[in-house]
Amino acid sequence: MKKNGSLEALSEALRRLPGVGPKSAQRMAYHLLQHDRAAASELGHALLNAVDRIQHCASCNTFTETEICETCLDPSRDASQLCVVETPTDQMMIEQTLMYKGLYFVLMGRLSPLDGIGPKDIYFDKLMHRAANGLVQEVVLATNFTNEGEATAHYISETLKARGVKVSRLARGVPVGGELEYVDPGTIARAMLDRRTT
Amino acid sequence: MKKNGSLEALSEALRRLPGVGPKSAQRMAYHLLQHDRAAASELGHALLNAVDRIQHCASCNTFTETEICETCLDPSRDASQLCVVETPTDQMMIEQTLMYKGLYFVLMGRLSPLDGIGPKDIYFDKLMHRAANGLVQEVVLATNFTNEGEATAHYISETLKARGVKVSRLARGVPVGGELEYVDPGTIARAMLDRRTT
Numbered sequence: 527m528k529k530n531g532s533l534e535a536l537s538e539a540l541r542r543l544p545g546v547g548p549k550s551a552q553r554m555a556y557h558l559l560q561h562d563r564a565a566a567s568e569l570g571h572a573l574l575n576a577v578d579r580i581q582h583c584a585s586c587n588t589f590t591e592t593e594i595c596e597t598c599l600d601p602s603r604d605a606s607q608l609c610v611v612e613t614p615t616d617q618m619m620i621e622q623t624l625m626y627k628g629l630y631f632v633l634m635g636r637l638s639p640l641d642g643i644g645p646k647d648i649y650f651d652k653l654m655h656r657a658a659n660g661l662v663q664e665v666v667l668a669t670n671f672t673n674e675g676e677a678t679a680h681y682i683s684e685t686l687k688a689r690g691v692k693v694s695r696l697a698r699g700v701p702v703g704g705e706l707e708y709v710d711p712g713t714i715a716r717a718m719l720d721r722r723t724t
Numbered sequence: 725m726k727k728n729g730s731l732e733a734l735s736e737a738l739r740r741l742p743g744v745g746p747k748s749a750q751r752m753a754y755h756l757l758q759h760d761r762a763a764a765s766e767l768g769h770a771l772l773n774a775v776d777r778i779q780h781c782a783s784c785n786t787f788t789e790t791e792i793c794e795t796c797l798d799p800s801r802d803a804s805q806l807c808v809v810e811t812p813t814d815q816m817m818i819e820q821t822l823m824y825k826g827l828y829f830v831l832m833g834r835l836s837p838l839d840g841i842g843p844k845d846i847y848f849d850k851l852m853h854r855a856a857n858g859l860v861q862e863v864v865l866a867t868n869f870t871n872e873g874e875a876t877a878h879y880i881s882e883t884l885k886a887r888g889v890k891v892s893r894l895a896r897g898v899p900v901g902g903e904l905e906y907v908d909p910g911t912i913a914r915a916m917l918d919r920r921t922t
Contacts, residue, residue: 531789532773532774532776532777532778532789533774533778533787533789535773535774536771536773536774539763539767539770539771540741540767540770542760542763542766542767543738543752543755543756543763544751544752544755545748545751545752550743552813553742553743554743555774556787556811556812556813557741557742558741558771558774558775559774559775559778559787560832560833562740563775565737565740565741566771566772566774567771567772567775568737569738569740569741569767569768569771570768570769570770570772570775571768572736572737572738572768573734573737573756573765573767573768573771574764574765574768574772575730575734576730576731576733576734576753576757576764577757577761577764577765577768578730579730580730580731580757589754589757591729591730591731614754615750615754634758635758
């Protein structure tokens with residue numbers, strides 16, 4: 527199959543996408559070449575373009591094509607609040623609530639010692655530097671409520687508190703529309719502990 | 725998000741891969757940009773390269789970078805036999821058996837009227853032309869034993885027989901290692917009909 531180097535190379539390269547094994551990679555390669563060469567070209571250009579242009583925002587660390595991203599440049603946002611999220615998708619979810627007008631810091635991951643992901647990989651020093659810019663009054667930790675997200679929040683919280691920064695965490699409790707019968711006991715326990723006077 | 729055009733474009737382009745929805749496309753885009761930019765570049769170049777170089781073999785219709793593929797050029801192969809398969813993968817499976825020394829024709833699909841896939845899409849005229857080159861003594865139909873594969877085999881078989889070409893089909897029966905208890909009745913019925921004197 528030496529003569530088909532570029533077909534082999536395409537299958538190999540597709541396998542490096544997350545969640546794509548050898549069989550799907552081959553199916554994708556055949557599909558693109560047989561039925562959608564336009565998509566193949568488009569994807570090829572999009573990949574090279576993105577690698578060339580996308581970088582991390584110097585301020586909030588999210589993906590951007592400019593030095594500083596649009597959100598960070600927006601003068602209407604409250605620079606005294608800094609919300610820490612794991613991914614750009616999480617940031618988008620919080621934006622959709624329309625309940626937060628502060629700025630963000632995107633970790634681009636979470637601490638996971640078992641996978642060899644330490645503080646360096648979540649841009650910990652950049653976050654510390656960002657939180658200490660003199661404007662930030664409160665850091666809102668919005669990492670996921672998974673074991674790793676919780677550990678990440680704890681680690682960041684301890685370090686920031688030691689430096690005198692006010693730190694908060696998204697509330698845990700029964701989801702909106704949740705029926706107690708179908709909510710797990712851990713969530714109900716937490717909702718009980720964090721109950722609010724009305 | 726206007727400033728992030730190339731990130732959006734990358735997600736959009738990834739969605740055109742078979743089996744990739746909006747969520748996985750975004751996850752792939754983030755993964756590549758965050759953890760594996762080398763893979764992104766490599767895939768980008770591989771795609772453009774493949775689109776540029778890969779074409780159909782003028783003789784057997786498989787993917788190749790040359791006018792005629794290696795298999796068709798191999799003088800040790802028996803030009804009197806022509807095995808018709810749906811995909812290059814199927815051809816590879818037959819090659820692995822080491823039981824066939826003839827040449828191939830790759831349909832690059834199967835007839836599927838419901839999906840609008842007709843004889844043109846499986847290069848029917850090219851196959852007829854190939855089978856009528858004066859050297860082919862027997863056409864072995866090795867399309868899949870699915871409804872569509874069977875219909876494709878039937879269609880090709882009828883046309884070729886009308887032109888006086890000898891046509892055969894892969895045998896159906898109990899798979900090697902198969903226990904009757906776990907084989908479907910249709911397969912056993914066919915194995916009974918096609919039983920061989922030993």
